[in-house]
Amino acid sequence: MNRYNLTIHQAHQLLKNGEASSLELTRALLEHIARVENKVHAFVTVTEDEALRQAAQADERIKGGDLTPLTGVPVLIKDNMCTRGIATTCSSRMLENFIPPYDATVVEKLNQVGMVMVGKGNMDEFAMGSSNEHSAFYPTCNPWDLSRVPGGSSGGPAVGVAAGEAVYALGSDTGGSIRLPAGFCNIVGLKPTYGRVSRYGLVAFASSLDQIGPMTRDVTDSALVMNVIAGYDPKDSTSVNYTVPDYTESLIPDLKGLKLGVPREYFVEGMQKCVEEVMRTAIATLEELGATVDWEVSLPHTKYALAAYYIIAPSEAMANLARYDGVKYGFSYEGESMWDAMEKTRGYGFGPEVKRRIILGTYALSAGYYDAYYLKAQKMRTLIRREFEEAFERYDALITPTSPTVPFKIGEKVDDPLQMYLSDVCTLPINIAGIPGLVVPAGFCDGLPVSMQILGKPFSEEMLFRTGFAYEQATGWWERRPEI
């Protein structure tokens, strides 16, 4: 077995049986990073020294008999989660030199179980985008075809895992940013229920939608990471005080007795024929595994989700990004006056997509337009949430595609924001409703990954894991790795 391309549970076995030390695993990974990183650009920072130091510490713990499933297993963290003493840039010029004085709660939790962090993952600036092309530094490339995008905004973390540069990663998802890149790179991505994982120390984009989640090779790993990162945090008032189960107990390889629904609105116009065929085969497999599938579910408000999202998310973003004034954080431009300094700080510090969102949000919230846009979008949000609630009275989970297309070419959509926004048409409604969504590899179209999205009611991550696990065990799509 090689020393990269391992799952968490495989790496854990090696550590447990004394067949490898965390230092050995980490060194193998760092060497692999040095080989492939100049092709894929998944990292903003490789934290080599820190990783080796943490691996040595993890080995000490293991020697002392203190070994949990994540101890000593190398992780990549999206660069919008604060890491004490290590730059956290959000792939923005604005935060290029920002060194946080504290750890995000998820980082602290991983630290407590003996984390080895190999680096910080590249992303669309401030998590705004679907392709990683909006990184202020460089785009990340899809390891299945280097001329294509990996999806965004957690493209770096997804590629890191898919290319064997990290065993697992943490991403964040506001409208699809964990799920789209997971799907585009043939890995597993979970957007947990809103409030399930603490957002403390996650640089805010749209606070009512943002959620941190695992990006892993398989479903078992996703459950293992959730066991550590989920739970109430007094530092995040939106985190929910609700017992965290042992998620691995839901990993059962059959679907007997489950009722699944397929909402037809997710098979949108313009969907690629091959993606649709892969989805139909995947759903038929779920039936073979014992589930009852209703292929004719309708969620008619789905078509308004994209419009509602692009009012709500920019409105919240515009408020959250007001703090970057050149005084409190990061980049600061010496101007002739206070206003001049602020204007130039924001003018040079933010890239075009971030500015577009700030303008959209400011417009939507301005007097006279607030009722026409923001209020209407919020009302639509309620309708979408209710529609899901009603569906989950009848079905244990809903099955949809993650995206209507396979990964597109770098450059194909970057100058056409509306086309770019359409990439998230199947993932945005889930954030709007606050429900969980799990993406698992489901097949290939001309050598490019296609994935399935499994949706459930709030706090039903176990149901999603069960469905995803049974499917994964029956099909094995997740095992395919790209050649780089």
Ligand code: GLN
């Ligand atoms: N692509 C969507 C956007 O640009 C979602 C991004 C995300 O989930 N962070 O807003």
